[in-house]
Every structure is written in structure tokens, then in C-alpha cells.
Amino acid sequence: MKKPLLVLSLIMISMIVNAQEIVLNLWEGTPPLQNDLGLEEKAVEEGIIRIENVQIPQIEVFLPSKQVRTGQAVVIFPGGGYHILAYDWEGRDFAKWLNTKGIVGIVVKYRLPDSKSLTDAKEVPLQDAQRAIRLARHYAEDWLIDPAKIGVMGFSAGGHLASTASTQYDHEVDRPKDAIDALSARPDFSILVYPVISFRDASAHSGSRRNLIGENASQELIDRFSGELNVTAETPPTFLVHAQDDGGVPIENSFLYYDALNAHNVPASLHIYPKGGHGFGFGLGKGPVAGWRDVLLDWMEDLK
Template sequence: MKKPFLTLLFSLFTCMAFSQNHILPLWSGTPPLQTDMGLEEEVRQEGIIRIANVQKPTIEVYLPTKQIATGKAVVIFPGGGYGILAYDWEGTDFAKWLNAQGIAGIVVKYRLPISKSLTDPKEVPLMDAQRAIRLVRQNAAAWNIDPAKVGVMGFSAGGHLASTLSTQYNHEVNRPKDSIDALSARPDFSILVYPVISFRDASAHSGSRKNLIGENANQELMDRFSGELNVNAETPPTFLVHAQDDKGVPIENSLLYYQALHKNGVKASLHIYPTGGHGFGFGLNKGAVESWREVLLAWIEETLK
């Protein structure tokens, strides 16, 4: 296990030393579906950086040096049950690692539906996700990114958001529009890491479901936010990874989404590891799951040929 660990450390050090990063707001002024109540964001360092009560959503952009840039980009949605964001563990750490592979990593600090300032909470995470991918495409030339090679990556509840974006990228709500809205919000590929997918029955992650659509949501709303029910032939190619012993988000979530992708003729790659639990991140010292990132890189290369 020492060699992969040392390789990872070298990759992260290289990225921190040579990559470029900056932060951009998703929206100018008060974001849509939000009332300015003077609430403040909460940031806690508890082994990992946990962010709650996001009021000003942003993208944090990590760009590889031009000498190694591949033109590919991954928009990253950290997990946290729609209650917090595991911002470094499932966000910036991966953006830096992607930079070492010549891939731009863009971490989205999206608004969380439990915030009291939101007027229609269930719509807000998807709206922020759509805006994030459109902003990347708007800046593609300046950031040395191919606008046809922009994918998404989501962890746990962030995986639910990534799958919702992948199946509902054209969903609209009534709000003021600008020129950025003319750009496509469809990801070119999706990477779902121990994702929440279904809000139905035993497969549901009750915390994510409650935080996004409420405890007593009707069947129509549960179905709308169950990714496996919304896959069609236009859903992007997808890479899924899950651990069989995941006690937080049942493995059935990834299985259901893969089955829907396969049924609709969408290219998909499903990787199941016997151990790793929930929230394994890089998978360091977790056994075979530690190799999942190398498998992912090969899949991205094959998918974007």
C-alpha cells in the first residue's frame, strides 16, 4: 500500500505547487430562490472541512498547468446528506488530484436545502449545479477546457445531485435568466461515488431525502428525485463505484442506476468492492477499493476518445 500512498502524496504536492485556483460566485447579488436574511455560512474543521448554511454559492476552480492540460474538466459536488458539505475530503482534495492528471477540477459550494433563507429549497441544489457547469463552459476558452469534455463527479448526496443533473439538466424554474442560461447544463460524463440515487423504499438514504424534499413528501416528488426513474437515452455515460459493506447508503442505489442506464443503452461502468464502507474518499488503506481512481482515469480516457 505504500507505493499508491506515496504517489498520491507526490501528486497532491505537485498540484499545490503548480496548479492555479480561484473562486467565482455562481450568481451575482442574491441568488435565485433565496431571501437575504443576513444568515452566515458555517465552516468547521473536524478532521475534514465541513461547510453548512451556504448563502453565497461558488465554484472553486483548480486548473492544471498548460503543459499537462488535457482539456478535460470535472465539476465536483461534495457529499454531506444535503445538510453539510465535506468540502475538502470529497471536494478540493480531488480537484488537486485531478490536476496532477491534467484535468481541471471545479468544486461546487452549492446551497443546502435546509437553509431558512431559501424559498423553494428542493429546487436550489439542482439550480446551482446547472449554473456551475454552464459557468465552466462560459469560461472554457480562458481556462483551456474543451466545452465538450466537461463531466461531473459527486459523492454520496453529492452523487445524488450529480445524477439529478445528469437526468434533469433541462429542468427549469421560474427565475430571471441571463446569457449564461443559453449554454448547455448537460454533463458529458458522470462519476458517481457511493451515490444516493433512489428516494423510494428501502434504497432511500432517509437523511438526504428528508433534507431535500421533506419528511412527508408525496410519491410524485419522491419519484422525481429518484435518479433511476429519470434515466433516458440522453443520460451521459456514467462511472459508478460503491462498497458492498456500505452501511450509510445501500449498494442498491448504484445497482438501480446502472440497471436503468443499461436498459436505456447508455454506456456505464459499475465497480463494486467488497469493503470500504461509506465515505471512503480516496480509499487509502481500505484494501482493494484504493485502486478505484486508477480504474476511473482509464475509463475517462476511453469514454472521451
């Protein structure tokens, strides 16, 4: 498949290939809805890698060996309350694990709405998420991906972004478009791990809501970014996992989204574990919740 000269130029500048790992900038030049203020990204490693103030959004693509590829790909959004990205704990580590199962893992370093460089901060994470999904489809042939088997996976606030990408995949803002924008941004399936879903008071994760839409957001904005209110019959099949003792994001978030999916006859699988807390990631050393990934793989196998 031939690529437009403009896209080839972008890739030659922004692609790093290291064995089966590829890094691509999401956008050519300054990303949309952003001013170039010379701000710098910050990455801190304290047990996990935390990234702040993303200025150059990227995808990091992990490819399994050709012999074991299933054709599935998962676009991964790390959590962090829309303030930081838990980039390895809820990103790279899962992409590498998916590789062992023959699945392409694509980690998104998306822009965070508290950056001073953004001109319409609330729109930017979704914009980056849509672009990442479209890039996965654009390179599907090169990366041996079935373009009809591209899902999203999000943790905590990243789960909110994944659910927003699953319910508002057609949402657009006024900006210059290129050939990649003609591709669908709809995920084929969605994996939501202890997700933030609702911005309504009873279930809201106040930090994520404040960072994305502000302290005194209108009811219209609160409803727009409450995933349970935006589910339709076209929302992709969804896998949800949450711990009952989650003290960070109330378990009601997963209940609300599951109920909305069920009401619209969207295939959904909800898994609740009594213990695990918030941010359990792989769940290692936390009892039965450590088995949630095996359940996920069975669900993904059934999607085929």
C-alpha cells in the same frame, strides 16, 4: 471571447486568483430562490472541513499547468446528506488530484436545502449544479477546457445531485435569466461515488431525502428525485463505484442506476468493492478499493 459587461462586473467582484486557483460566485447578488436574511455560512474543521448553511454559492476552480491539460474538466459535488458539505474530503482533495492528471477540477459550494433563507429549497441544489456546469462552458476557452468534455462527479448526496444534474439538466424554474443560461447544463459524463440515487423506501438514504424534499413528500416528488426513474437515452455515460459493506447508502442505489442506464443503452461502468464502507473517499488504507481512481482514469481516457 468577449464577455458581457454585466458578467465582467460580477467576476471583478467575486473572483480571487491565487496561482492556478480561481473562486467565482455562481450568481450576481442574491441567488435565485433565496431571501437575504443576513444568515451566515458556518465552516468547521474537525479532521475534514464541514460547511453548513451556504448563503453565497461558489465554484472553486483548480487549473493544471497548461502543458499537461487534457481538455477535460470535472465539476465536483461534495457529499454530506444535503445538510453539510465534506468540502475538502470529497471536493478540494479530488480537484487537486485531478490536476495532477491534467484535468481541471471545479468544486461546487452549493446551497443546502435546510437553510431558512431559501424560498423553494428542493430546487436550489440542482439550480446551483446547472449554473456551475454552464459557467465551466462559459469559461472553457479561458480555462483551456473542451466544452464537450465537461463532466460531473458526486459523492453520497453529492452523487444524488450529480445524477439529478445528469437526468434533469433541462429542468428550469421561473427566474430571471442571463446569457450564461443559454448554455447547455448537460454533463458530458458522470462519476458517481457511493451515490444516493433512489428516494424510494427500499433504497432511500432517509437523511438526504428528508433534507431535500421533506418528511412527508408526495409520491410525485419522491419519483422525480429518484434518479433511476429519470434516466433516458440522453443521460451521459456514467462511472459508478460503491462498497458492498456500505452501511450508510445501500449498494442497491448504484445497482438501480446502472440497470436504468443499461436499459437505455447508455454506456456505464459499475465497480463494486467488498470493503470500504461509506465515505471512503480516496480509499487509502482500505484495501483494494484504494485502486478505484486508477480504474476511473482509464475510463476517462477511453471517453476521449
